[in-house]
Amino acid sequence: MKMLVVFVILVHVSQHASAVVLYEGDHFLLPCEFPTFELDNPTVVWSRYDLSPSTVHQRQKEGDELKNQNQLYRDRTSMRTDALETGDLSLNLTKLQLSDSGTYTCSVTSAIWREKRVTEVQLQVKERFPSWAKALLILLVLLVVVLLVTGVLLVHFRQYFMSVYQVEVDSGAESVLLPCKTTVCLPGDIKVEWRDRDNWEVHVYPNGSDQPEKQHQFFRGRTEMKRNLLKPGDLSLTLKYPTDEDTGTFTCTVYNREGNILMKKQVELKVQVCQVEVEEGVESVQLPFRTTGDLPEDTTVWWTDSYRLVHKYQDGSDQPEEQDQFYRGRTEMKRNLLETGDLSLTLKKPKVRDTGRYGCRVYDMEKNLLRGKIVLLQVKDRIQDTDQTVDIRNRSSSTDPTPLMADQSV
Structure with a gap:
């Protein structure tokens, strides 16, 4: 009896899942992209945490490391030989079986960076109707x-x-409210803790006051809770300037003085990916990214496409000698960008071949990720002559983006 395969891909930055039907014995490419070429000695691990051992495939700078691979996948997995150099971390899985059903996680680590879960792919294998x-x-x-x-x-x-509340917001919005309310009277010595999908501390509110020093730096300066929040029972969190990097499940947990959990609620946030559309022939196009103006002086800003370094800003100046030849002389960032928080990239003379996915990553001196954003650029065939600069921001947002003040966030 032949079999059919149905898989669903869950991507953090998309609100739609896709499904494809395959047959027994066929192969499936599990997609994953991440700029590993920016990291020091990176390691990529594909895992299924419902198995023991959980490793499906592991690749390091020296090559594949399969000594801890689960035997179910022996001789059935492979990755591109230049995966870590290109950032294409997709996994090829052959000879699909019923036992392959499960959730596959692509994670990236480096010598100075903790594990980052980049992509999750849910695969389900079923029999075909006779x-x-x-x-x-x-x-x-x-x-x-x-x-x-x-x-x-x-x-x-x-x-x-649904037990999980869902919130959707456009990329470029000034803020989004993650609701968490209760009608129960809470004691005054409680601790309110918000965490994201990676268990990072988003906001900590113990004993009636915020503690920004305990929150993860990715969210520092971007969160706010109401004052006297215990009186109305409103534990909602305001997240300023959300981007697609924030997409995921946020958990609000309330503890008493002894550390026992009094309440736990979850909010699923979906942030639309910023899309920019322009016609070939314009003078330039801007890929927008505005954040807070309190970034440290040792901040490094990377703009990349799917495979190449588009623009790099480090030590207070651009680094044109490091960018890919394809973009040399065609990119520009604003002056005093760390002071203003305007990390937008201007791409000159855009062509149809520039269409694609662009990512901006902001790191501190220890290579900790401070900010991030994805911009999808589409350059259409030239329709008519034009001699003007086009600055197209998030087309799905009705918010008119303006330069951010120093106390505003991504």
Whole structure:
């Protein structure tokens, strides 16, 4: 009996999942991209945490390291030989089996950087309907109709059925509210803790006051809770200038003085990826990224496409000798960018071949990630002559982006 494969890819920056049908014995490419060429001695690990050992495939600078690989995947996995040099960390899985169903996690570590879970891919392998079951297709169609109607009702009333609250916001919005309210009277000596999907401390509020020194630097200066929040029972968190890097599940936990959990609620945040569209022939196009103006002087700013270094800013100046030849002389960043927080990149003379995914990463001297943003650029064929500079920001946002003040965040 032949089998069919259905997989669903869950990507942090997208609110839509995709599904593809494959057959037994075929192969599947699990996608993952990350600028590992920026890291010192990086290691990439594909894992399934429901297995023991959990390692599906591991690759280091010296090559594949498979001594801890789960035997279910022996001789069935491979990665590109230049994966760490290009940032294409996709995993090729061959001869698919029913036991391959599960969630695959792509993680990146380096000598001075803790584990970063980059991508999760959920794969489900199922049997195909036997040929004699074709007569049941009519009943299946009717069932699908019923499920679609039920799905519409569930979407309409999702807040009544779902335990995880969902919030969607456009990239470029000034702020987003992560709701967490309770009607229960809470004692005055509680501790309120917000954490993100990577268990980073987003905001800590013990004994009636904020403690910004305990939160992760990625969120420092970007969060706010209401004063006297215990009186109305509103533990909601305001996250300023959210980007696609913030997409994921945030957890609000309330502890008493003894450290026991009094309440826990989750909020799933989805931030639209910034999209920029321009016609070929314009003088330049801007890839927008505005954040706080309190970045340290030793900050390094990297703009990259899927494979190349587009622009680098380090030690207070641009580093044109390090950027890829393809972009040399075509990029520009504003002066005093660390003071203003405007990390936008101007790309001159954009061509159709410049269409693609651009990422900006901001690191401190220890190579800790401080900020990040993804911009999708589409350059269309030239329709008519034009001689002007186009500055297109997040097309999905109705917010008019303006230069940020020093106390504003990503």
